Amino acid sequence: MPPVAPVRRTAARLAALLIAALALGVVIAPLSPASAAAPAGLLAAPPGDHEGGTAALRAQLDTASKGWLDARAALNRSVSRQQQLAAQLKTINAELGVRDTKVGEIAAVAYRTGRLGTAAALLSSNSPEGFLDRAAALQQVAAHEDRALRDLIDTRDEATQTQAALNGEIQEQRKQVAVMAKRKQQAERALEVANNRPTTSTGGGSVQGTSRANATPAPRNADGSWPAESCSVNDPTPANGCITPRMLHALQQAKAAGFTRYVSCYRPSGSGEHPKGRACDFAAQKGGFGGVATGGDKTYGNNLAAYFIRNADPLAVLYVIWYKQIWLPSSGWKAYTGGNGDPSSDHTNHVHLSVY
Incomplete structure (x- = not known):
């Protein structure tokens, strides 16, 4: 059996070490970054997860709010694009009106005067010089009329494509509004579960x-997203x-x-x-x-x-x-x-x- 005095001294030392360790633990445990280096007199936040609610609730709120913000950014982009397309379509339609009128005038002149065949117009020339001048004029008129007709067709095609893009943006906006509504419902449902009662x-x-x-x-990013x-x-x-x-x-x-x-x-x-x-x-x-x-x-x-x-x-x-x-x-x-x-x-x- 060992002497009593050494045992008591060892026990005392162990107790002292234990007390010191416990004291040290009390100091260290609360020193999460939320409370470390807090100025004198400040009551730092307690350690651990003290935000209230649950991890599942915060995950739901995080996902719902992010999704809502993303959908709103997409909606804003779509609205901006729709405005650009509407302005573009207005300009195209105005140009289409001008070109449609021009082609109509060409058709009206042809109807009133009757289209002389190229050979007949050339044979009516009184001289070789007149023949060449008449040929050049006919070629210029034909090229002008052909260009006017092609411009009209191209403008109509552009108007059709722009209108289709505009309709697509409207559908995109409806989709994003639906996403926003779904995310809103997700967040509020999560709060209902957490609060154990309907949210008001x-x-x-x-x-x-x-x-x-x-x-x-x-x-932000160039498109307005985060x-x-x-x-x-x-x-x-x-x-x-x-x-x-x-x-x-x-x-x-x-x-x-x-x-x-x-x-x-x-x-x-x-x-x-x-x-x-x-x-x-x-x-x-x-x-x-x-x-x-x-x-x-x-x-x-x-x-x-x-x-x-x-x-x-x-x-x-x-x-x-x-x-x-x-x-x-x-x-x-x-x-x-x-x-x-x-x-x-x-x-x-x-x-x-x-x-x-």
């Missing part, structure tokens, strides 16, 4: 904000990590508009857009993510949410979550009750922004 529109007025600032649009982006730029918030260039743009625009309170973006764990660098949480309180925002802090959150909604199109907003509500580009404000009863998952202490 709040009329877009449940979050009253006074922000009137306009954001500089994020870069380019694919990866988590490729440094996250400038205390969360560190990475975000997409479009998320960085939205963050910078919000700060330029005066929304400069604590923000946390990248988070390696959980579901949704945070691990993809496409989401940021904007604290409503000056001290960071604290309790339920009230008074001036709630007003700050209202104004920030209103800013993102006002600039949803230039900033490629997928959705905004604030104060147990979610704003979707397809549907406006809807109830969002998937939280756990705490300020973070209920989004009563921060505004969540997700971008395309």
Whole structure:
């Protein structure tokens, strides 16, 4: 049997090491990028997936909002193309009228005068010089009439093709409108399942904000669609990590508009857009993510949410979550009750922004 004193000293040392390890774990565990390097006095977001709802819900909202934005961009392209084709068809029809009149005049002259055969016209010449002049004139008239007729036929063909393209654009628009309706239904159905009740529109007025600032649009493709982006730029918030260039743009625009309170973006764990660098949480309180925002802090959150909604199109907003509500580009404000009863998952202490 070993001596009692050494055993006690070993046990004491093990206990000390265990306490130190546990203490260290308490410090390390919450230091997800959402809370690392938070300034003194700030209440950083808790670790893990604290956005409320479920991974399935966020995947549905992500897919539905992306699909809706893609369909709207395609619809806008089609509408623009339709306008171009309509203007083109108007010009063609005007030209067609002119050419149709010209050919009609040629036909009328031929009917009144009767078409003299080429040989008869040439034989009526009184001299070799007259013969040659008459031959040249007849050739010029024939070429002019032939060109006028060909121009008329070409213009009619172009008008037919343009009208067909115009009809095609109208069909394309109907298709994209149907896709938008389907994506809207998908998002709202996902919220119904999550909220365990039918979604109801709040009329877009449940979050009253006074922000009137306009954001500089994020870069788009030439056709108006959003380019694919990866988590490729440094996250400038205390969360560190990475975000997409479009998320960085939205963050910078919000700060330029005066929304400069604590923000946390990248988070390696959980579901949704945070691990993809496409989401940021904007604290409503000056001290960071604290309790339920009230008074001036709630007003700050209202104004920030209103800013993102006002600039949803230039900033490629997928959705905004604030104060147990979610704003979707397809549907406006809807109830969002998937939280756990705490300020973070209920989004009563921060505004969540997700971008395309």
